Amino acid sequence: MATDVHGAVTPTPSEDHSAAVRVSGLSRTFDGRRVIDGLELTVRPGEFVALLGRSGCGKSTLLKILAGLDRDIQGTALVPRRKATAFQAPRLMPWKRVWRNVLLGLPGKPERALAERALAEVGLDHRVDAWPKTLSGGEAQRASLARALVREPDLLLLDEPFGALDALTRIKAQRLVGELWQRRGCAVLLVTHDVEEAVLLADRVLVMDDGVIAHETRIDLPRPRDISDPGFGELRAQLLDRLGVEAPTATPVPAA
Ligand SMILES: Nc1ncnc2c1ncn2[C@@H]1O[C@H](COP(=O)(O)OP(=O)(O)OP(=O)(O)O)[C@@H](O)[C@H]1O
Numbered sequence: 001m002a003t004d005v006h007g008a009v010t011p012t013p014s015e016d017h018s019a020a021v022r023v024s025g026l027s028r029t030f031d032g033r034r035v036i037d038g039l040e041l042t043v044r045p046g047e048f049v050a051l052l053g054r055s056g057c058g059k060s061t062l063l064k065i066l067a068g069l070d071r072d073i074q075g076t077a078l079v080p081r082r083k084a085t086a087f088q089a090p091r092l093m094p095w096k097r098v099w100r101n102v103l104l105g106l107p108g109k110p111e112r113a114l115a116e117r118a119l120a121e122v123g124l125d126h127r128v129d130a131w132p133k134t135l136s137g138g139e140a141q142r143a144s145l146a147r148a149l150v151r152e153p154d155l156l157l158l159d160e161p162f163g164a165l166d167a168l169t170r171i172k173a174q175r176l177v178g179e180l181w182q183r184r185g186c187a188v189l190l191v192t193h194d195v196e197e198a199v200l201l202a203d204r205v206l207v208m209d210d211g212v213i214a215h216e217t218r219i220d221l222p223r224p225r226d227i228s229d230p231g232f233g234e235l236r237a238q239l240l241d242r243l244g245v246e247a248p249t250a251t252p253v254p255a256a
Pocket residue numbers: 030031035053054055056057058059060061062
């Protein structure tokens with residue numbers, strides 16, 4: 001069953017299994033400036049979509065709207081009732097142990113075992129009783145992912161979840177998200193600044209500009225993807241070009 005961002009149950013999407021996100025004519029204005037301007041977007045169930053775009057183009061605004069955190073909109077944004085988010089900052093409550101953070105906000109009296117299972121899925125079974133301040137950056141981000149997974153989402157909204165991680169931890173976290181997505185089969189919308197990350201993980205990469213989806217690239221490379229594959233490099237270069245960034249080239253070795 002899908003709801004719109006105002007929480008009203010829509011008449012048709014419960015039978016409409018063709019989309020996990022259906023956005024139409026969406027606009028959001030801040031101080032007289034239209035940051036999102038008649039945006040159209042459809043994400044299929046189980047699809048992994050990455051969203052790129054220059055800083056300030058409205059990516060996080062779109063994600064907040066889809067998460068139901070910003071309702072001051074025009075147009076429609078239909079999303080599944082079961083959705084979950086993970087942001088760049090893990091947002092763990094420091095006064096609650098990790099497992100309690102994972103269950104935070106769930107209705108009823110969810111059992112600890114539920115949190116334990118989700119924490120095991122992200123490789124944190126040994127940190128169930130830890131306090132958030134004792135977690136490393138990568139562990140905190142994985143706890144935040146466990147909190148999202150425990151909701152069994154049909155749609156996972158990720159806003160730069162790896163942005164603050166060091167390079168090695170980031171690669172591990174990307175791999176984990178790829179595995180979780182394949183195992184869970186939920187749709188993912190990932191906001192990122194990292195073109196390589198987008199090509200590595202997504203079925204489709206969207207570029208946002210001027211308040212709309214200005215460009216889309218389908219990534220048909222087989223998984224698991226290899227960044228040294230020529231096809232990977234080609235797609236990365238195309239997307240960098242779209243973003244107005246020159247792709248790095250090998251530095252010529254000066255003749256002796
Ligand atoms: N609550 C707000 N009040 C006023 N302006 C806002 C508000 N939220 C966002 N904006 C403005 O809307 C524009 C889009 O912001 P948003 O955070 O969505 O961009 P972004 O594409 O996610 O940027 P970045 O890649 O730097 O995170 C920015 O110019 C921002 O200043």
